[in-house]
Amino acid sequence: MDTTVEVRALAKRYGRTTVLDRVDLDLGPGVTGLLGPNGAGKTTLLRCLATTLAPDDGGIRALGLDPARREQRTALRRRLGYLPQDPGFYPHFTVFELADYVAILKELTDRAERHREVRRVLAEVDLADRARTRVRKLSGGMKQRLALAQALLADPDLLILDEPTVGLDPEQRMRFRALVSRLGESRTVLLSTHQTEDVAALCERVVVMNGGRVVFEGTPGELAGVAAGQVWISDAPPSGSALFWRTADGRYRTLGENPPGGTPAVPAIEDGYLLLLGAPAEAAA
Known part of the structure; x- marks a missing residue:
């Protein structure tokens, strides 16, 4: 794998709480999915990669640049796009005005060229017909698409997306998948999500975090293989296991020990x- 992002022994603490615990990670071209329970450290890792948060220890090298050095951090910011988990908006701006403002911050100084770029990214996320709409009048899904449009400005080489499908309906999620899969053909995309189906549909590789550490790195098929020989279907619910659920056909899917009558x-x-994830996953289930 050609490496475009290297993370070495990255650590971040808030008081006595360790959020990132000496994380090592390599990313290359294509789409990588980042999974993990709430509090695993995913958003903190993405913020460090997006240069909005400085780590306490360790280092990052992205696109050949070191964000710990001021000049190189500025150069990296010109080449990355970031969709945070909670993007901020100016509600009185129109959709076009807000995207144009972000484009100015990204140093797109030629007005005609900048406006062409704004129209391009709004079309990419199906908001071209909402260009004159005030942000305050957008639905949650439209705001999420506007946040994605801002991340796409200036055609970044590194795209960092934190929960990008929140608020999207099924058709919008399908369009998002098509867009991101196309983007991943020519750049590095890191996608944090709770939706394992998005990972299955989009990602060549997947990283799982838990407790501030990377606990798995491999292909989606290899992640599924962790459960080989431990997935069962039965007509009756198992006893003594919390990792089971009733499926749409009225049968039960169990993870772990084979329940009576399980296939x-x-x-x-x-x-x-x-x-x-074990015990934390049982709580989540």
């Missing part, structure tokens, strides 16, 4: 993810 099932990414 083997093909493991999915979600199965491997839940078994990998």
